[in-house]
Amino acid sequence: MPFVYDENAPFWEGTRRHELMIQRCRECGSYQFYPRTNCTKCLSENVEWVKSNGKGKVYSFTIAYRPGGAAFVNDVPYNIAIVELDEGVRMPTSIVECKNEDIKCDMPVQVVFEDVSPELALPRFKPTT
Amino acid sequence: MGSLTKKAAIVGAAESDIGQTPGKSPMELMAQAAKRALDDAGLTKDDVDGLCTASMGGTWLLEVGEYLQIMPNWSSSTQYGGSSFEAHVGHATAAIAAGLCETVLIVMGSTSVSDRKLTMPRGAGPHGSDPRAGAVFNGRLYGLGGPVNSYAMAATRHMHQYGTTMEQLAEISVATRKWAALNPKALMREPITIQDVLNSPMISYPLHLLDCCLVTDAGGAVIITTPERARNLKKKPVWVLGYGEHFTHDTIAYMPDITVTPAAKSGEAAFKMAGLTRKDIDVTEVYDSFTITVLMQLEDLGFCKKGEGGAFVSGQRTAPGGAFPLNTSGGGLSYTHPGMFGMFLLIETVRQLRGECGGRQVKGAEVGLANGCGGLLSSCATVILGKD
Secondary structure, eight states, rough: OOOOOOOHHHHHHHTTTOOEEEETTTTTTOESSSSSSSSSTOSSEEEEEEOOOEEEEEEEEESSSSSGGGTTTTOOOOOEEEEEEETTTTTOOBOOOOOOOOTTOOOOOEEEEEEOSOOOOOEEEOOOO | TTTTTTSSEEEEEEEEEOOOOOTTHHHHHHHHHHHHHHHHHHHOOOOOEEEEEOOOSSSHHHHHHHHHTTOOEEEOOOSSSSSSHHHHHHHHHHHHHHTOOEEEEEEEEEEEEGGGGOOOOOSTTTTTTSGGGGGGGGSSSTTSHHHHHHHHHHHHHHHHHHHOOHHHHHHHHHHHHHHTTOOOOOOOOOOOOHHHHHHHHEEETTEEEGBBBBEEEEEEEEEOOOOHHTTSSSSSSSEEEEEEEEOOOOSSOSSSSSTOOOOHHHHHHHHHHHHGGGGGGGGEOOSSBBHHHHHHHHTTTTOOTOOOOHHHHGGTTSSSSSSSBBOOOOOIIIIIIOSHHHHHHHHHEEEEEEEEOOOOOOOOOOOEEEEEEETTTTTEEEEEEEOO
16 A cells, blocks of 8 residues: 655645546646645746656566565466557556567557545556557 | 866775575675775775765665765765666765765675565555555556566557567567676576577566576775865775766556656756767667666667667677677676666776776777666766866
């Protein structure tokens, strides 16, 4: 369970609604991820939450053959990816509805949400059809 | 001549016992390395008035000072991973040049392998860090584990963008092992082939076991001092000629370009300060946490063009007898790797420039480059060293 507090809560509230929320600066227009109180470009505090269209492409990925923690012992081999959204921001994630060996860099993907528990939904990405 | 060129010299360098050191603490290894480095310099602890160190702990610098009973007038504990010790060389040189201190001990110790058997309290975040901010979005929710997963993603993208192959990455492991075979202190000295690397277990695609560094215990230390003092010691000074540093991110998803390390900037700054070109470097020691780390640093330091690292290391060009002597100690891949290897790049560069390397000595080595690359390809510090 991620540590949820004021700065990042709107992101996790968004995933529970199956919406991918990122931030945009009202002053300079820059998008950013992960959540921050200030704009990473101009340091303005005038930052708003906006809904991403959830589309992007695989920037890179790996297939883990050793678990990256006790919770993943039964999952190996599994993929871990970085997706670059159309808005230009990148996020760590994983690719679903696709065999590990079929994942390619720059492959177009779109967000899907996994309801892990009533409190937590995790964004993952599947190939765009 | 840049602002720090020949403003200080490394006059002592040594490692502690390495490999497995059961029952020892990091502090014991550090004290051992500090003693050996001071002996190497012909100096005593009383000569030291500056101290640099880095570890995972919060006020580690104070603990080290107290343990060694060094009460410095100047200190620095920049900690951005395994490249921290190259940064310490630059910072110490600046401090010496500014007259803030005369003789700095840069020291580290780690019992990475022996600590696996211990149960110790850990901090809440990934490195005992704050569990908020970026720590929530670092990829651990998706099973991103140790450094290998992050470096593997750099390799995947490099292969995609430039056509780099797993065979080319394996060339680096094979060549480095050949250097290790010439270093009596190296922990892994059995020859390996490209096929051995490709047949070793896949750890995190596209990196195999033999693309990964060792996990060992080790400590190390270097002594750096003023030009005046350096000229009057038992061994010839190894001068700081150029220095540069740069860092870009903490975790891998936020690396601006996953195929370009911060060495692109730190290297350029170091060459500019030294007033030297790539052709002037006789021996190169770059951080080899993984084979991909090496390949990208060679490109970013300008030894070849971006994307041509695979061709550059092919045909065992970096092995003993090859055109480009690289990681001559056997590196983190085959000599030792206590979690932060940068210290050992400095020690080997000093030894090469002094002509102390026996069977692995690079003939006529006058200028050497050590490039640390720490964190998750996060930070690089480049030190160019030369003899008189």
